[in-house]
Amino acid sequence: MAWIAGLWLVNTALLIIIAVREVRRPAKALTWISVGLVLPIIGFVCYLFVTNPVKMRRDKLVSSHNSPISLPPEYGHSAFVIARALQPLSVSGLRTGYVQILTNGMETYGKLLQSIQAAQKSIDLEYYIYRNDHIGKRITDVLIERALFGVNIRFIRDGWGSRSFPKHVIRRMIEAGIECRTIFPLRFPWVLSNLTYRDHCKIVIVDGKEAFMGGINVGDEYTGMKPDVGFWRDTHMRLTGETADDVKAVFEAHWKMASPDMLHSTRKAKLIPESAQLSDDKAIHPFPTGKTERSGYGWEWGSELGTMEGTHMGKASPSKDSHNVYIQIFEGNPGLSTPIIREMHFICLTQATRTIDVTNPYFIPDADIMMAIKTAAARGVRVRLLVPRQVIPKVAGAASRTYYGELVEAGINVFQYNKGVLHAKVMIIDGEIAEVGSSNYDLRSYRLNYEVCAVMYHSDVARELTEQFERDLAEATPYRLEDHMHRTSSERMLDQAARLLSPLL
Numbered sequence: 001m002a003w004i005a006g007l008w009l010v011n012t013a014l015l016i017i018i019a020v021r022e023v024r025r026p027a028k029a030l031t032w033i034s035v036g037l038v039l040p041i042i043g044f045v046c047y048l049f050v051t052n053p054v055k056m057r058r059d060k061l062v063s064s065h066n067s068p069i070s071l072p073p074e075y076g077h078s079a080f081v082i083a084r085a086l087q088p089l090s091v092s093g094l095r096t097g098y099v100q101i102l103t104n105g106m107e108t109y110g111k112l113l114q115s116i117q118a119a120q121k122s123i124d125l126e127y128y129i130y131r132n133d134h135i136g137k138r139i140t141d142v143l144i145e146r147a148l149f150g151v152n153i154r155f156i157r158d159g160w161g162s163r164s165f166p167k168h169v170i171r172r173m174i175e176a177g178i179e180c181r182t183i184f185p186l187r188f189p190w191v192l193s194n195l196t197y198r199d200h201c202k203i204v205i206v207d208g209k210e211a212f213m214g215g216i217n218v219g220d221e222y223t224g225m226k227p228d229v230g231f232w233r234d235t236h237m238r239l240t241g242e243t244a245d246d247v248k249a250v251f252e253a254h255w256k257m258a259s260p261d262m263l264h265s266t267r268k269a270k271l272i273p274e275s276a277q278l279s280d281d282k283a284i285h286p287f288p289t290g291k292t293e294r295s296g297y298g299w300e301w302g303s304e305l306g307t308m309e310g311t312h313m314g315k316a317s318p319s320k321d322s323h324n325v326y327i328q329i330f331e332g333n334p335g336l337s338t339p340i341i342r343e344m345h346f347i348c349l350t351q352a353t354r355t356i357d358v359t360n361p362y363f364i365p366d367a368d369i370m371m372a373i374k375t376a377a378a379r380g381v382r383v384r385l386l387v388p389r390q391v392i393p394k395v396a397g398a399a400s401r402t403y404y405g406e407l408v409e410a411g412i413n414v415f416q417y418n419k420g421v422l423h424a425k426v427m428i429i430d431g432e433i434a435e436v437g438s439s440n441y442d443l444r445s446y447r448l449n450y451e452v453c454a455v456m457y458h459s460d461v462a463r464e465l466t467e468q469f470e471r472d473l474a475e476a477t478p479y480r481l482e483d484h485m486h487r488t489s490s491e492r493m494l495d496q497a498a499r500l501l502s503p504l505l
Helices: 001-020 026-038 042-050 075-087 105-119 135-148 167-175 243-257 281-284 296-307 340-351 367-378 394-410 442-446 458-473 481-485 489-500
Strands: 094-103 122-127 151-157 180-183 202-206 210-214 234-239 324-330 355-359 382-388 413-417 426-429 433-437 449-457 476-478
Touching: 001 026, 001 042, 001 324, 001 489, 026 042, 026 476, 042 367, 075 324, 075 340, 075 433, 075 449, 094 105, 094 243, 094 458, 105 135, 105 202, 105 210, 105 234, 122 135, 122 296, 135 433, 135 449, 151 210, 167 180, 180 243, 202 243, 210 243, 234 243, 296 476, 324 340, 324 382, 340 355, 340 367, 340 426, 340 433, 340 442, 340 449, 355 458, 367 382, 367 394, 382 394, 382 458, 394 413, 394 481, 433 458, 442 449
Parallel strands: 122 151, 151 180, 355 382, 382 413
Antiparallel strands: 094 234, 094 324, 122 202, 202 210, 210 234, 324 449, 355 426, 413 476, 426 433, 433 449
16 A cells, blocks of 8 residues: 555645646646546656647747837727737737738638739748648649749648648659748657647748738638538638738748658759740639549539639639738747737737627637626627637537636627638727737637737728628527526536636647
8 A cells, every 4th residue: 555655645746746837827737637636647747748848949029120100190099008018919019011801711712822823932831731632732733833933932831730731742842842841740759849739820921022811721621612511601811011021920930940841852843934834714723624623522612713703713702902901910929938819819808998899719718818808898898709609629619618608697798600610710899900810719829829810900901800790690699698507417517527628628
């Protein structure tokens, strides 16, 4: 029996180490202490295995193009306060640029392929998920084509989110002259210290002056036409102007920390002369003329992209105005002690004076964010939260449900989206401030992921996003307190267990 007492003492000491190391993050500490109690010693080894960010330490990102400006006097009080408070958290303060809001995958891929095809100097891509499916193959083909014409292309993918991306495709890209790197690759030694950290960004920069960012990765599911997934609602942005410099600064920082893909090329690609360029019709159509995708839905998907609002894929999105707005770019960086995105969300929520509309697929906030939302409602701000009914993985949806009753009791309007998958990450404040990016309202996005978000100051952008929010509400059902109270005992227990694991989701 002495060995049992010794094991208990050793495990208790290890749990105290966890508590001391995570004193600033009680929820995470509680989760790992619970794991350590269930799995003595092994739990502590798992904790060290997945929570050691030694290789990730980096100073806060600051762009070399820092030229602070201020909002003009016609903006409201909350905009002034938020812009000033967020200034030191942003990449380089308040910038100006043109913004085009993209509200679905078809529209986003149409614009993206059009811009990539027109690139003359450089293309930088960074994605959490980059699939080798219909849309992934099409984008890869266009990238290779542009690389063969001499465009400098750099490609970053996340080791976990894009873990199934084939090596033979990477080799093909490298042979064409594309530089490929992986953040947190699933191979020794990186996997030993950074298993739970992820690059959750979705970034493309074309010729250093045009940037795409938001919630849309590269995959057929984002088109909304994949049969086993169904309708997909998401929000992305196209940025031009000086604000593209800040998005590029984020990419450059991630490029430096990414690991080069060391695949041996068997041949060297040859540059294609300019006279051999494809016509616009062949260059940007999803499938070249005369070729038919064998997959039934793939053929339909390609046809749909080719006919939306025009005959070319590059004209897929409807004619929308690009708004000249004031913008601040933010990088979530798990190597910093200050969670930048969380601080940004907290400031926006606490400084709103009239309205807050939030759309997010993973709403599993910490105590401070919950308090910020509830106190906003208490001081008379109309707060509406739109979340999906269908959440993948289901454990995240179960954890999220535990917050809805408390929110409704505090006077917050909670709606569950029914039409399909809701993946948009948007916040609109007081009719003139809007935030769009890659971050969720959960501890993973705040503490474990690299993220990129933009806060924009312009009534037209806020109005456009609010109109989309209202359209989404038409496909949603209000969450009532009775719904929360009438859950079965087993549902309550599963939801609470999922919430306990939320720091690890």
